[in-house]
Amino acid sequence: MEIQKHLVRNLKQKKLKLEDVEKIKVGISKDELLEKLGKPLKIWDDDYVYEELDSSVTRNEYFYKYIDKSEEKIKQGKQAKEMKSLKMYQYTYSNDSGDDETFLAWMGTDDVKYTDMRAFMDKDGYSADDNGDEGESDSSDYNNADDETTESGIFTIGESAHYANGQIMTITSIKNAQNEKDDYTEISQNLVKVEFTIDNQTSETLDFDSTMIELYDGERNKAEVLSKDFYSETIAAGMKSSGKAYFDAGKAPYTVIIGAAKWEE
Secondary structure (H helix, E strand, C coil), X not given: CHHHHXXXXXXXXXXXXXXXXXCCXXXXXXXXXXXXXXXXXXXXXXXXXXXXXXXXXXXXXXXXXXXXXXXXXXXXXXXXXXXXXXXXXXXXXXXXXXXXXXXXXXXXXXEEEEEXXXXXXXXXXXXXXCCCCCCCCCCCCCCCXXXXXXXXXXXXXXXXXXXXXXXXXXXXXXXXXXXXXXXXXXXXXXXXXXEEEEEECCCCCEEEEHHHCEEXXXXXXXXXXXXXXXXXXXECCCCEEEEEEEEEECCCCCEEEECCEEEEC
């Protein structure tokens, strides 16, 4: 173990491209991963390994109709979720447009068990630079005259996240909804309601449902989305829609995540 740590410390980080990370497949050895991609930006070994793994599988389940070989990836992800003591190797690469994105490899004792790509996040797990320094990130594609938020970042309740495809998401409220319990919904913790609006400023229809929303409690535990008043709509181009999603969640404060955008109470 100490020899392996020494080898990782002596590796250099590489300037990676999409074609580099696409070569990494489930089953390759740890040594081959490090040889091809170099030193990781970070190696995670805490609860976040399985939180991100769960989020990845959920994303792939939602998009399985549109992504090649997604069924195989979902199966690999579910198998990885059953494994203990996984570590997550994090790399940054440039996509075909030259933008930074994140590649993740979940590592067992000797080989890669699962991989995925997602919106860029830094070594602390944040999706954008939150220090307020202008010029550090290119957000011009998402800006409008009144609001300079982007698809990546941390927002307060009521603020809007502007996504690259023209979609605008706003979390309008996060409420304890214990008074809305009914006889058909089993709740083990707290019934929490998330209210939101979607502004589809794209040229195509937009499909959205409650599974696209992730809610985490004050202990960073992911809440279970419920079927109660389940939101599932197709929003016409240029149109808006409002909805709500219900969760079985732990105690506040709560955090909502949709893609790379995060809303905190």
